[in-house]
Amino acid sequence: MSTIPLDYETLRLIWWALLGILLIGFSIMGGMDLGIGTLLPFVARTDEERRVLLNLSGPTWEGNQVWLVLGGGAIFAAWPAIYAASFSGFYIAMIAILLALILRPVGFKFRGKVSDPRWRRVWDWALFVGGFVPSLVFGVAVGNLFLGVPFRLDETMRASYEGNFFGLLTPFALVTGLMSLCMLTTQGATIIAARTEGTVSDRARTLGKWSAIGTLALFLLGGAIVLFFLPGYRVMSIQNAFGPSNPLGKTVELVAGGWSDNYTRMPWMIVAPSLAIVGSVLAYLGLELRTRRIGLFGSSIAIFGIISTAGLSLFPFLMPSSIAPDASFTVWDSSSSQMTLFIMLCATVVFLPIVLAYTAWVFWVMRGNVTTTSLNRNPNAY
Template sequence: MFDYESIRLIWWVFIGIVIIAFALTEGFDFGIGTLLPLLGKTDIERRVIINSVGATWEGNQVWFVLLGGAIFAIWPPVYATLFSGLYVAMLLLLFALFFRPVGFDYRGKIENPVWRNAWDWGLFIGGTVPPLLLGVLVGNLILGLPFHLDADLRSFYEGSFLALLSPFALLCGVIGLLITSLHGALFLKWRTEGVLHQRAQSAVAKIGPVLLVALAAATAWVFIGIDRPEITQMAGTAAPSNPLNKSVLAIGSGWAQHFQTYPWMILAPVLAFSGLALAWLLGKNQSTKGAFLCSCVGIIGLLLTVGFGLFPFLLISSVDPRSSLTLWDASASYSSMLLSFWITVIFLPIVLLYTRWVYKIIWGSITEAKVIKDSHTLY
């Protein structure tokens, strides 16, 4: 039904959908964690903030697990290179995520201010460190990672954790944190009333302009100061996977030229900037749903910008451009991808429909009165 070339491209789209779902849902979860000790001044206010995502944070985090599994199944060389080369960064990410389930579940077990305050800062770490590290990862995907493949297609990583923390990558990390903070503040504003609603609105007003300036700086940096490799020859988009069966120029036509070659891709950065700008402008005023939806559009546009900009690369090698991995030469076998495709076609719509149903059922404002009334069931 599908040839090898088509199924590879389809899976690039599928995994992009999973990344977007993860960013949109886990994004406001992370933002809530970051804002928790900053906007919640009393225990009951912090309980309101926590319970704004209390019914959905576990399901949202499953998208991250699904993403890791999908990369493992569809692009094994990418999984091997990322999870072995970035071992320290991945461990820090996982250790930070450990604070989330424990913090949510154990914070309310003891009515002690010291105990609860400690877990509040644990949730802060769990909401702040992951988007920061994931932003650094995106920055390094754009810059390229120092790995190469030998004749047996074994991946060798030549860098270190500190080498990942270049100025551009750190800027991307800050952008990741600002985006989740804005997204979380908009979600909290939508789901709360009174003083927390006002504080969330104030947070949106402060975060928005900083985010837009940082994003503009990163965009200019990419187009002006970062080289993009260019594939000059490859075995073919339907050939068996072998990343070394291609020729790559270390310095190609550039990121700006890449978008000019495919003019329709310009829509992605336009969506990113306009969506986030509207989210800020609407969010600092009275809009709730509209501002949050604009934030979603902006995040989708930003992710599409990165994906389109890298296409067809998945991982760029900064030390051996020929070893760079693309969606055409780093995929699993045709039969594995086809089987995974049918499994996804059946179950992904069910997951999306169930997620939509859950949000519909639990939706409504979270207030102090509601938290006090349902103290035995809420966090």
Template sequence: MFDYPTLKVIWWLLIGVLLIGFAIMDGHDMGVGTLLPFVGKTDDERRVMINTIGPHWDGNQVWFITGGGAIFAAWPLVYATAFSGFYWAMLAVLWALFFRPVGFDYRSKIHNATWRKVWDVGLFIGGAVPPLIFGVAFGNLLQGVPFHFDNFMVVTYTGTFWQLLNPFAILTGVVSSAMITMHGGIYLAHRTEGAVQQRATNAATGAAIVAVVAFIAAGAWLHAGSIEGFVITSAIDPAGLANPMAKTVARTADAWWRNYQKQPLLWALPAIGVIGPLLAVVLSRAGRTLIAFVLSSLGLAGIITTAGASMFPFVLPSSSMPGASLTVWDSVSSHFTLGLMFWAAIIFTPIVIAYTSWCYRVMRGKVTVEHIRANEHSAY
């Protein structure tokens, strides 16, 4: 069995893997939903788009559910505090996600143009809103969230929903939305042909450019020093029990860059976040759509891990009481819980990857208008 500090770091890495898996697998579903009203010009074309993700979207939701469950079990203080501060934002995500199951199930049940357009809007909302809100949440994490603990360790959030929508957070929301849209476009280019494929490729190209420019702009904003990061200034006990109040934290302009100064190899992460999307669209336009999807996935991983590496060991910094900030070391479950969860993850994560890979292999190939018309009652 691993010691307690090692398990804390392992679960920081595993939750990162789950979040990246969610962005890659459910992200391309959401990207397709975002592009639905713009790439699909006719009902048949929109049905083609829906059928590229229809058989898989619910299985891909496993990454989202598992990620939330892992945060609840491994980082209970983070889960409780985040859902207090981001309560309305989380509800907005859930409300948007409601449109997906009913939209996929009901959209093509009735041959009525108005009926189908309404569900198309619902699928667009279900695809576009969650990535935007998740990006805004990351922007607020980098700035710190206004919460504090009282003497009984009861958390109080002192901000408002509208404070979450600050300029920097909106910029990171653009990064998230654009990279997911790009990812969905690359996936569509791989699974379709003809006019739909061409429009998807063009949309992915524009989204990739927006994602990369916004990503670089967010980094430059942080580097300018107008947004202060967080740094632990007291001794910490990596093997200690969860007690976020047992440390002191200072805010400095260069805090989010210190890990990169100490470990220059970390610069590979933002480099992948920039190069991956650009190479993905170049290869997609050249017809190498499968490798383009792999590079798009690497680009998403690079952008997400850049934020994680910058913040380590912080998970949920507090802007109103910096000493109450939640970190990898002091916001986790017990040694026994982390160990038990570790073996569960080792057993079940490969199973999830295996059945997902099998499903995509069985249902691989292009989805065409001709296929939709020939399978009117079985297609979405």
């Protein structure tokens, strides 16, 4: 008799939900920094204005990265097969994201070391790349999950990837990539509008309204493509859904309308895309009406809705295979052992509240507007 108080099915569902929560947390918290980086060359025109944005993001970006680290760690420990297949298959895309993210701390540290305008301009564009590239590539990756990833498994469960980097850049994946870019740019714009003043805030508000419109338009376009044109994967049979992980113990078919199956069986799921739409509208209205909290709240709700829509639509798939559908990874057949999931859950129950408390404390300490006047009073400013 198992001594673990939670059954395997429940633990797998909990970790599927926790993975979604971690990705949403990174998109909301880290999205502020990625959005600020993307907007940096366009919102800030002078060196002082750029320093305002750097000091808006600089004190908190490292803490916000914790959500990305936790998400990657959760995939590695809870879904090792997916970690192995995705990091080998998306190798070039992952390297591009990693190099872009490295530019952020380097840019923060090196930009102010030399007063030459050309030196600082180079690092300003490096910070832009550090925001733009991950925002785009993360969305492209999600789009490819809906299309299926070209991998197969051999008899020893080793995954072999048969695609290439440029094969990821399909029209639908670019739609989801641009939607991700607009979504995170809106998040950056709302935090800039909320915590800066004058022309910087005005420019962010203008660009943020356009990115909020882009987020909504691309979300609706992507949803229409998935609903009416894109076939989806459907599990037709499975040998043992609640036993040890075995991705090859099932049959999967690609069928028309497959990605809408969950909404037919569980109509309550329509809440997720509804939140994405309402959140985008609130973000626009918050920026238009200069109500700072509503803009940021709406943008965060839109992120929650968009990522939840993707996760609920794909369920139970985590990484479908386009060339060997039966080898697709699902919630039921690609996780770690029951004991591993339970031990990880115990650690999460202890440490996740600490991360949340620390994050809340840091933002409370760093609250208030960032202006050129406040920078002059702070000898530690960037």
